[in-house]
Amino acid sequence: MPERVMPGRPDGLITLGAADALWVELTATSAVPTTSGAFTCSPAHARLGYVLLGGHVVPTARASGGQWSVPEAEVRRAAAELNAVGMDRRDLVRIGPFGGAPRRECREEAPLRWRQRITGELRELGGVERAARRAAGRPHHLAGIDWRQMLVERTRDGTQRTWWLPRAVVRLLDAAEHAETQWVQAAQTCQASTAVTKPPPSRPRPAAAADGPQTTSPNGPAAALRPYTAELEGQLYSVLSRKPGTSRRVAGWACAVCRAAPAAVLDHCHEHGYVRAPVCQSCNTQERPDHLYSNDIRVANRYTRLFHTDNDDWLRHWHRCPGCRARTTLPLPHLAAWTAHIACRSLRPTHRASGGRRPCGVLRVSWTGSQQASRSCLFTVAVDFCPSGEHRVLARVPYREAAERFRVWLAETAPAVAAAAGPDRLDGLPAQSRPVIADTSGEGLALF
Numbered sequence: 001m002p003e004r005v006m007p008g009r010p011d012g013l014i015t016l017g018a019a020d021a022l023w024v025e026l027t028a029t030s031a032v033p034t035t036s037g038a039f040t041c042s043p044a045h046a047r048l049g050y051v052l053l054g055g056h057v058v059p060t061a062r063a064s065g066g067q068w069s070v071p072e073a074e075v076r077r078a079a080a081e082l083n084a085v086g087m088d089r090r091d092l093v094r095i096g097p098f099g100g101a102p103r104r105e106c107r108e109e110a111p112l113r114w115r116q117r118i119t120g121e122l123r124e125l126g127g128v129e130r131a132a133r134r135a136a137g138r139p140h141h142l143a144g145i146d147w148r149q150m151l152v153e154r155t156r157d158g159t160q161r162t163w164w165l166p167r168a169v170v171r172l173l174d175a176a177e178h179a180e181t182q183w184v185q186a187a188q189t190c191q192a193s194t195a196v197t198k199p200p201p202s203r204p205r206p207a208a209a210a211d212g213p214q215t216t217s218p219n220g221p222a223a224a225l226r227p228y229t230a231e232l233e234g235q236l237y238s239v240l241s242r243k244p245g246t247s248r249r250v251a252g253w254a255c256a257v258c259r260a261a262p263a264a265v266l267d268h269c270h271e272h273g274y275v276r277a278p279v280c281q282s283c284n285t286q287e288r289p290d291h292l293y294s295n296d297i298r299v300a301n302r303y304t305r306l307f308h309t310d311n312d313d314w315l316r317h318w319h320r321c322p323g324c325r326a327r328t329t330l331p332l333p334h335l336a337a338w339t340a341h342i343a344c345r346s347l348r349p350t351h352r353a354s355g356g357r358r359p360c361g362v363l364r365v366s367w368t369g370s371q372q373a374s375r376s377c378l379f380t381v382a383v384d385f386c387p388s389g390e391h392r393v394l395a396r397v398p399y400r401e402a403a404e405r406f407r408v409w410l411a412e413t414a415p416a417v418a419a420a421a422g423p424d425r426l427d428g429l430p431a432q433s434r435p436v437i438a439d440t441s442g443e444g445l446a447l448f
Helices: 016-026 073-082 114-125 126-133 167-197 246-251 281-287 303-309 311-318 322-327 334-341 399-413 415-419
Strands: 012-014 050-053 054-059 067-069 092-096 153-156 160-166 265-269 275-279 290-293 296-298 348-353 356-357 361-367 379-386 391-397
Touching: 012 016, 012 073, 012 092, 016 067, 050 073, 050 167, 054 067, 054 167, 054 246, 054 265, 067 073, 067 415, 092 114, 092 167, 092 281, 160 167, 167 281, 167 296, 246 265, 246 275, 246 356, 265 281, 275 281, 275 311, 275 399, 281 303, 296 334, 303 311, 303 334, 334 361, 334 399, 379 399, 391 399
Parallel strands: none
Antiparallel strands: 012 067, 050 054, 092 160, 153 160, 265 275, 290 296, 296 361, 348 356, 361 379, 379 391
16 A cells, blocks of 8 residues: 655645545444545546545545645544444435536536436436446546446336435535535635735745645535524425525525534425525425326335334424424325325235235326315325235325324324424414416426
8 A cells, every 4th residue: 555644744644646545544444435536536626625535524635746645634533434334235315316406517626426426427428337337447426426336227107217326425525525615615705815914015926845735626615504593484386496696595504404514505385486405405305205297106115214113303393384284194195105105004905925015016106186185086096016915905095084194194193293383383474375387297406
């Protein structure tokens, strides 16, 4: 292994090549695969004053002779943070392609924009397998993470390809994008402040010392994310989304659900139009129903988190909408998923399998009508892909019955959320809900 610490440098700086080798060595046992070239291959931004490693920004410095280097302690810190991340390869998030998302060209020294980079490269190379063959032998990474080892390609209806990454990796890359944005903004603010407070010198300044580091990075760390404390409660998404500066304001919050990643979008109720809270891309994807058609959703395994392991956080989040809180229910697609996943759980058959019995097929729930005409709204819970082909429709549940079951379950499962719900807990609620955005099969990010 090459010498890590540059000779004669008591400040602990190491060359970019040594940093590459150190990063691979320190993260060899990480659950998230890493790759060499994190400091020397695109999209590393060593010449711009920083390099991204996971969700961490490592500053770079240039010493005499134009040689770039980085602090060894920062590389070790970033590796320790990555090694602490757990990853479930089965918990996947769709990252593209999304038909409504704008296509942006990502140059070598452009911001990370990892979704656009992955989508653009896979479209150009023609899929995961072909891209892997053409890229064999050359390091390719995003923030030091080898995304190719974890990318999953799926085909819908035999024609449309979709690409997926583990949720833990999506959160890391989202955090990297946010850290980069904060870093660049802090650097620009620092430069602007210097330009204002220090007038141009009357004579040329002497050159910096030959052994002193020169960096374009800001002097201090980026500002910490602030927790969301209901600042946007009761506001309509259709109004707030048009206000200038909203995107920058959202980026300053931590995700209101996981409270760990930086917020990226304003989640809102599609039935009532109210803003719920700023959330990260990962939580926003997890919250979005998996529509097959406009009135038909597939109940995926991620609903276990929404209604079991993390149900208190998610129920509290959904009831940030004044309309849903006053009705003590959920938006129609979410109530349909709850009905299939919770209320009809005992009706789902099981089949023999190695190691025991497994639930039959894949749950699907569709509905007729809408919550606006609750008397005629009906949920139909069915099973797709039954191994024996014998199971079809499991139950038909009227909307009013499903809503009442949910109220009872909510009071037992999340009493604090239930106590804050109901029409007597809210003043000034509109007499009629006003949908402002159609709940579609959701070409993903196009809605936000």
